[in-house]
Amino acid sequence: MNADLLARFHGVIPAGGVGTRLWPLSRASAPKFLHDLTGSGSTLIRATFDRLVPLAGERIMVVTGKAHRGAVVAQLPEISDENLVLEPAPRDSAAAIGLAAAILYRRDPNIIMGSFAADQVIGPVEIFQQALVEAIHTAATGKIVTIGIHPTHASTAFGYIKAGESLDVVNAPSARGVVEFVEKPDEDTARRYLAGGGFLWNAGMFVAPVGLMLKHLEANEPDLYTGLMRIADAWDTEQRDEVMTEVWENLPKTAIDYAVAEPAAAAGDVAVIPGIFNWDDVGDFAAIGRLNSEDAEEGVITLGEAVRVYADNATGVVYSDRPRVVALIGIDDVIVVDTTDALLVTTKEHAQKVKATVEQLKERGDTSVL
Numbered sequence: 302m303n304a305d306l307l308a309r310f311h312g313v314i315p316a317g318g319v320g321t322r323l324w325p326l327s328r329a330s331a332p333k334f335l336h337d338l339t340g341s342g343s344t345l346i347r348a349t350f351d352r353l354v355p356l357a358g359e360r361i362m363v364v365t366g367k368a369h370r371g372a373v374v375a376q377l378p379e380i381s382d383e384n385l386v387l388e389p390a391p392r393d394s395a396a397a398i399g400l401a402a403a404i405l406y407r408r409d410p411n412i413i414m415g416s417f418a419a420d421q422v423i424g425p426v427e428i429f430q431q432a433l434v435e436a437i438h439t440a441a442t443g444k445i446v447t448i449g450i451h452p453t454h455a456s457t458a459f460g461y462i463k464a465g466e467s468l469d470v471v472n473a474p475s476a477r478g479v480v481e482f483v484e485k486p487d488e489d490t491a492r493r494y495l496a497g498g499g500f501l502w503n504a505g506m507f508v509a510p511v512g513l514m515l516k517h518l519e520a521n522e523p524d525l526y527t528g529l530m531r532i533a534d535a536w537d538t539e540q541r542d543e544v545m546t547e548v549w550e551n552l553p554k555t556a557i558d559y560a561v562a563e564p565a566a567a568a569g570d571v572a573v574i575p576g577i578f579n580w581d582d583v584g585d586f587a588a589i590g591r592l593n594s595e596d597a598e599e600g601v602i603t604l605g606e607a608v609r610v611y612a613d614n615a616t617g618v619v620y621s622d623r624p625r626v627v628a629l630i631g632i633d634d635v636i637v638v639d640t641t642d643a644l645l646v647t648t649k650e651h652a653q654k655v656k657a658t659v660e661q662l663k664e665r666g667d668t669s670v671l
Contacts, residue, residue, distance in 0.1 A: 303472075306413075324655055325640050339592050349420075366390075386401060403511075413511070414508070420583060422583055447574075448573070458485065470572075525555070528552045604620040617636055
């Protein structure tokens with residue numbers, strides 16, 4: 302890869318979102334990206350960082366909540382203060398990714414940024430990095446590039462990308478135009494996408510020249526753009542905290558897909574690299590079962606340093622941070638999450654409903670366990 306082009310590349314890791322479907326393991330104070338959910342010995346954010354280092358080196362920025370500063374720095378001691386962007390409160394992905402783009406643009410308008418969520422599981426890493434190299438080359442031609450995931454089933458949980466014609470980009474043979482981004486479909490539509498081909502899952506991975514990203518943000522969300530540029534202007538000065546406090550809470554809340562990706566695709570400025578690596582956003586406890594299936598002892602996957610399980614004719618996933626024994630007898634696909642102040646018992650079939658439970662607890666005022 303061209304050394305000058307690679308030197309322009311900066312990684313960005315938005316580390317937000319609680320992961321409510323993984324409650325009570327994942328909480329506001331300890332969101333899922335801070336956990337090792339694959340049994341690899343590496344947390345999700347650490348693994349994300351390590352995937353980017355071979356291409357970005359020290360040029361990696363993390364955007365996360367102010368409350369998570371200590372935990373993120375403990376897991377990523379390499380991160381410098383200038384590359385740790387702390388949000389006073391969540392303002393959705395357009396603000397998080399847009400601020401990273403604005404700060405980088407103020408430092409060097411020629412930077413190509415690559416934004417990758419902190420809570421995804423990807424492998425083999427080498428295949429992901431090959432796709433990223435193609436994305437960087439494609440971005441350098443003046444495109445916002447997304448890395449789309451080949452669907453493995455007719456999922457209704459993800460948005461889709463409709464791929465177009467090949468773009469004939471040098472050093473990026475798989476680059477294709479993007480016809481449109483499609484909202485999460487119903488089941489029949491998802492099956493049609495899978496059968497017909499040409500549709501990829503939108504995993505929220507974006508590689509783009511920072512100037513192009515900001516151009517579309519300004520056109521579609523001018524108030525958000527103006528606020529983010531004000532913060533970026535103050536970022537490397539003593540006024541950083543003062544301006545951040547003044548501006549941040551009034552920024553519009555919107556997703557990067559709506560603010561940038563979808564209108565940019567309509568303008569013909571978006572490309573896609575099909576990702577042929579394994580990908581999982583660890584959306585619920587059923588996903589943890591899939592990701593750890595090889596490590597199941599007697600059909601039960603165990604997570605947590607203190608976990609003690611007795612299983613007799615049982616299958617499922619058990620997490621525990623308590624020393625007491627969890628005994629499973631004659632039960633299949635069970636999920637047990639045992640923490641100091643909350644106990645979850647459900648099945649893989651109902652794993653997606655955990656989010657609704659969290660919402661109900663919030664409405665009841667039981668926020669101390671969230």
